[in-house]
Amino acid sequence: MHDQPSVSELVQAVKNFIDETAGPNLKGHAAFHARVASNALASVLRDLEQRPAQESAEAARLIELLGAEEEADVGALNRKLSEQIRAGTLTPETPGLLQHLKATTIAQVEIDQPRYSGLNTAKS
16 A cells, blocks of 8 residues: 555645745746746646546547557557558548547647637537
């Protein structure tokens, strides 16, 4: 049993320190860098929280789209997808391809830029 803080808890503690203690006491360029650091840590927290489910969904879509083995990892599946797109085996007319690419892009934007103005439009 682990009683140490999780990675998420450690990252959140550093983000809280920047947001609540260090950041408010900084001015100018240093304050800007504190906001950048806080935003980067928020991105790391979203990645830790969302990435496992998003990768699982991506893998399931790729396995269906490519007719691949269920044991294949997302990296290998994406390499196979890229190869088939380059070879012309998969085209925009391939059922499921554009939906997969859209879903994968939306999932990444949700982590990287969750307040992106076009995200809600892209989801609909």
